[in-house]
Amino acid sequence: MRRLVLGFDAGNHKGKVVGPFGTDEFKTNICDWFERDVEEQFGSDDMEFEIDGRRGYAGSIAEYEDDFGNGTMYGDSKAHEDTKIRVLLGINRYLNRYCPHFENVAIVTGQPIKRHKPAEKNAICDMLEGTHTITVNGTHRKITIDKVGVAPEGSGAFWSNPTMGTVRIIDIGSGTVNAATIMDKKHINNASDTFNFGMETVKNKEDLASIARGIIRNTTKLKWHKNDKVYICGGISEGIAPYLSEHYTNAEILVPGMNRGDGFAKLHPVYANAVGFYELAKGAYSG
Structure with a gap:
């Protein structure tokens, strides 16, 4: 079968x-x-x-x-x-x-x-x-x-629209935020992590600017840089992207196909x- x-x-x-x-x-x-x-x-x-x-x-x-x-x-x-x-x-x-x-x-x-x-x-x-x-x-x-x-x-989301070079991915979920670094289609462990908060666990889910600041603080600890290529995915992508883009100037929404x-x-x-x-x-x- x-x-x-x-x-x-x-x-x-x-x-x-x-x-x-x-x-x-x-x-x-x-x-x-x-x-x-x-x-x-x-x-x-x-x-x-x-x-x-x-x-x-x-x-x-x-x-x-x-x-x-x-x-x-x-x-x-x-x-x-x-x-x-x-x-x-x-x-x-x-x-x-x-x-x-x-x-x-x-x-x-x-x-x-x-x-x-x-x-x-x-x-x-x-x-x-x-x-x-x-x-x-x-x-x-x-x-x-x-x-x-x-x-x-x-990291898995990368394969919905793969590209060469170094890519950072911010995957915002309801319970966690995954921050992944992909270099020439290879996952880089020491520049990736999971943050134990998400859209359904923060105190004020309407305060997207504050959530974005939390994501930025945690990703900069991974030595991400302001001009890195950053893709944003998850259900809140369109709402939070402008706030993340204030720091990550090359950030854009990841559109899977x-x-x-x-x-x-x-x-x-x-x-x-x-x-x-x-x-x-x-x-x-x-x-």
């Missing part, structure tokens, strides 16, 4: 899936299952699931119904059960939307730069590889994940990691 190749960005706010047929995104909030007296619909991504014995709700419904906050596990690692649930739900959504006849999947997903270590990557692979039987909104499906690759977030059946498409910078992961997955697992 043919194998579907996907790139998956398991964000703390939204999951982004990129594959040969197009893209998909959904809210990644998760909460425990409970019996509902009134079955209200909160969004098109409402999901009631059972995966490996865990029952719960995901998507917009979990954002509203969670008893313990916003139903999201933040931090600088994706090696936890919520990632598995997000990935399987994302694959299920993609299959339902584009190609329900597929069962076998190979993916590349991400891990923050700071925790992109062999033990953490192996934990993610062990958690995801294999055959999973899931139930979503009353429908059963068997998904076999044959191969799993784990790329560094931010991909070839689809209807031609080349430019996507929102929130898809930069997912597109980069998809490009890596095609190179590793296609054929």
